[in-house]
Amino acid sequence: xxxxxxxxxxxxxxxxxxxxxxxxxxxxxxxxxxxxxxxxxxxxxxxxxxxxxxxxxxxxxxxxxxxxxxxxxxxxxxxxxxxxxxxxxxxxxxxxxxxxxxxxxxxxxxxxxxxxxxxxxxxxxxxxxxxxxxxxxxxxxxxxxxxxxxxxxxxxxxxxxxxxxxxxxxxxxxxxxxxxxxxxxxxxxxxxxxxxxxxxxxxxxxxxxxxxxxxxxxxxxxxxxxxxxxxxxxxxxxxxxxxxxxxxxxxxxxxxxxxxxxxxxxxxxxxxxxxxxxxxxxxxxxxxxxxxxxxxxxxxxxxxxxxxxxxxxxxxxxxxxxxxxxxxxxxxxxxxxxxxxxxxxxxxxxxxxxxxxxxxxxxxxxxxxxxxxxxxxxxxxxxxxxxxxxxxxxxxxxxxxxxxxxxxxxxxxxxxxxxxxxxxxxxxxxxxxxxxxxxxxxxxxxxxxxxx
Numbered sequence: 398x399x400x401x402x403x404x405x406x407x408x409x410x411x412x413x414x415x416x417x418x419x420x421x422x423x424x425x426x427x428x429x430x431x432x433x434x435x436x437x438x439x440x441x442x443x444x445x446x447x448x449x450x451x452x453x454x455x456x457x458x459x460x461x462x463x464x465x466x467x468x469x470x471x472x473x474x475x476x477x478x479x480x481x482x483x484x485x486x487x488x489x490x491x492x493x494x495x496x497x498x499x500x501x502x503x504x505x506x507x508x509x510x511x512x513x514x515x516x517x518x519x520x521x522x523x524x525x526x527x528x529x530x531x532x533x534x535x536x537x538x539x540x541x542x543x544x545x546x547x548x549x550x551x552x553x554x555x556x557x558x559x560x561x562x563x564x565x566x567x568x569x570x571x572x573x574x575x576x577x578x579x580x581x582x583x584x585x586x587x588x589x590x591x592x593x594x595x596x597x598x599x600x601x602x603x604x605x606x607x608x609x610x611x612x613x614x615x616x617x618x619x620x621x622x623x624x625x626x627x628x629x630x631x632x633x634x635x636x637x638x639x640x641x642x643x644x645x646x647x648x649x650x651x652x653x654x655x656x657x658x659x660x661x662x663x664x665x666x667x668x669x670x671x672x673x674x675x676x677x678x679x680x681x682x683x684x685x686x687x688x689x690x691x692x693x694x695x696x697x698x699x700x701x702x703x704x705x706x707x708x709x710x711x712x713x714x715x716x717x718x719x720x721x722x723x724x725x726x727x728x729x730x731x732x733x734x735x736x737x738x739x740x741x742x743x744x745x746x747x748x749x750x751x752x753x754x755x756x757x758x759x760x761x762x763x764x765x766x767x768x769x770x771x772x773x774x775x776x777x778x779x780x781x782x783x784x785x786x787x788x789x790x791x792x793x794x795x796x797x798x799x800x801x802x803x804x805x806x807x808x809x810x811x812x813x814x815x816x817x818x819x820x821x822x823x824x825x826x827x828x829x830x831x832x833x834x835x836x837x838x839x840x841x842x843x844x845x846x847x848x849x
Contacts, residue, residue: 437485438471440555444616448609450556457493459542465613466542474549476527479503486546494537494544502535502546507679509686515539516694518687520624521548522676530631530672534624536617540696543616552630554623556607614701617691621684621708628676629715635670635722643729654736663730670723677716684709750804757796765789 443453446463453466460466470489472482483503490499501508501517509518519535526533526548533548547554610616642662645653657663688705691697 432488433485436473437489439489440469440471442467442556444610446611448611450609455489457490457542457544459539461541464541465616467545467616468542469545469547469555471550472526472533472546472548474527474531476525479505482526490544498537502537502544507682509683509690511690512537516687516690518683520676520679520683522672522679524672528672530669530676532624532628532676534620536620538613538617540613540694543613543620545620551623551627553607553626554620556609612696612698612701614691614694614697617687617697618701618704618708621687621705624680625708625712625715628673628680628712631673632715632719632722635666635673639666639722639725639729646729654733658733658737663726663733667723667726667730670719670726674716674719674723677712677719680712681709681716684712754797754800757800758793761789761793761796 439455441453441455442450443460443464443466444450446465455468457468458466470486472485483499486499486503487496495513498512498515498517501510501512502519503521504519505521505523507520509516511517516538517536518538519533521533521535522531524531531548533546534551535546537544545554607619608615610619642657646657684705688702688709691705692702
């Protein structure tokens with residue numbers, strides 16, 4: 398729940414003034430003027446350690462006693478270079494952070510270690526910042542503050558006031574004559590199909606349903622949990638997309654398969670899956686080290702260490718699921734490749750069939766087209782040889798008939814053999830069935846056991 402400073406001041410105005418002096422001393426108050434206004438999104442929270450929180454100004458001051466602060470920077474998913482992202486962080490985090498802190502947060506690749514006395518871990522996958530499968534989440538953790546950096550919006554990462562949630566409503570099915578914007582209270586709220594498709598890809602609740610952390614260890618578990626949920630959402634979308642593609646392939650014909658091969662849809666999907674596996678592999682490298690380093694901290698709760706272990710196991714199961722999806726994509730691509738090879742072989746078969754037909758005819762026409770003496774039926778002025786052309790054509794037809802017989806007779810022989818084999822199997826099955834029934838009925842009449 399979101400509370401103001403006046404609501405947290407339950408002992409009087411004096412305690413509120415003391416809290417104000419503790420968290421934001423005048424000597425540390427600083428007016429932040431950014432060189433890139435509006436380039437990044439910033440959110441700052443302060444938690445009282447008892448399950449309450451409220452928004453605070455961006456001063457990068459740590460909490461005191463049980464209270465702790467969280468500062469989150471959301472980098473844009475654009476085409477900016479990594480150096481540009483570093484400039485964004487320098488603009489909003491320096492001071493008090495130093496250059497080594499900025500580099501440890503924005504660099505690519507997995508990392509977990511202590512930088513300037515703070516625990517820093519990151520899971521930053523390489524690739525273009527605008528890519529759908531580029532994940533970057535980094536955190537700098539101390540005893541009373543957490544600073545996180547993410548690429549784009551991470552679902553359920555932040556906190557929002559408790560309000561009316563769509564997930565807590567009683568839904569109803571949209572009728573065909575439903576008027577847009579009309580909702581009947583007796584039937585519940587109408588959930589449209591595209592909204593259901595979006596909700597089916599979510600493996601988590603909304604921000605308003607997030608439990609408020611009571612310690613820094615709870616907050617670290619929440620950050621890693623949302624990252625795993627984000628990866629799970631992408632995997633779920635890929636599964637739904639792959640199911641739809643398989644359904645289209647079952648219903649589609651030549652045109653759809655040819656279009657998928659031309660668009661290289663499955664090789665691109667396989668490449669995306671490899672990038673996703675790289676993100677999961679980075680998490681498998683970083684999060685166990687985070688658990689080991691946090692377990693040695695006296696301010697990190699033991700139950701949160703167990704929660705980190707569960708998240709690591711969930712990430713491993715997610716990696717297995719992505720591997721299954723990659724195998725499905727490989728199998729579908731192999732099926733399309735075999736279909737394409739079959740189409741090519743069929744066309745080559747037709748071409749070879751035509752060449753076999755016309756090869757004897759071309760030989761005959763070539764023989765009778767020789768400009769040498771002694772070729773029969775080549776005398777144009779001899780009245781006895783006036784039917785030479787007809788004789789050559791009859792010879793070509795006879796040769797064509799012989800070639801067709803060479804193709805037709807084996808095909809008929811194969812069909813007849815298959816029919817005879819099927820007939821023999823059916824006859825044997827009927828005889829065996831009659832014999833079995835005779836023995837079964839005979840055994841029942843004699844009242845004995847059926848001999849095996």
